[in-house]
Amino acid sequence: MKQIRLLFASILLPLLSSLPAHAATTIKMQVEGLVCAFCGSAIEKKLRSHAATADVLVSLEHKVVALSLKDGLDIPDDTLRAQITDAGYRVRRMERVPESLDSLRATLKGTSDGGR
């Protein structure tokens, strides 16, 4: 029995320690139709209304909407899709990325500046 425990520990511990501390706390969405900040502001308002939302990022240049989640909270994908649709847009792709929103913001801004 002790050997079995040791075996599990030797397999699981390295796996767990390899995960980021806040894995998948940023949800990144590729959104169709995002051309105008005035119209797009409805997306931000809707996403911020969630108790689970920590921060929201909108990039017209990259047609990206992303949000970071508060620790231990989540928003189902279907809810997010419905809210983007309600705001008049379409979600083309959605993914949970192990990257902070600030890091994503910096990456997108760097790409934009480089492209101008």
Next chain:
Amino acid sequence: MFQHCPPPWRGRQPAAHARRLAALALATSSAQAAAGFFIPRDITMFMFSASPDSQMVEVAHGLRPDLAIATGQSRYLSDDGRIDRRYTTLQANWLVHRHYGNDGITNAYLYGGPLWARSSEYGASGEDTRSGLHGGFWVDHETRRIYARLSSHAYRAGGHDQLVTTAQALWAPYAADYEDVATWIGVQLEPRSGLTGATQVTPLLRLFQRRWWVDAGVSVNSEHRGDAFVNLMFLF
């Protein structure tokens, strides 16, 4: 940028000019504004626009992704100042189609509903109220650098018809991102059949950022030369 525009009272009777100034000062709304403008679900939009010969205020609320309701008041004056029409309107705005392109979107709206009109044409007091209908269409195409719109708004009440058609073409000198103040320049053409024979030609400056929007311009056609136009919108 408007330093070459002549003073607004050029070629006008003082009384007519005073009326136009009063209308602008009292300005309670915008005919050229956003009757068909997209309003997302659960979002409320306040719109206000004014020029010497038309004013409008409107509040709209998104009920569904493709349906909004709005109520507003508008006022139109004929070029000679003899006809003064005031409308109180209720309407539904229906987003009939939205096309998602690679670089932009194209929208088609229909809108309409009942109206209640008061007009100087109804008698000396102008206190009579007549009920009627209004409605129209709105088509626009928008990228981050180009905006084009054609819309038409018909009013029928008390034996008179009025049709306000608006065409806008605007260009953005830079592609603003979400946090930036977007700047657009362009021109608006607006004939108002049933009220005036002239087509109002107004170069426009448009600025917006997230929840606020401002259009401002000064008309250049001979009948309305120097008339200032402002349109404000706010989302909440």
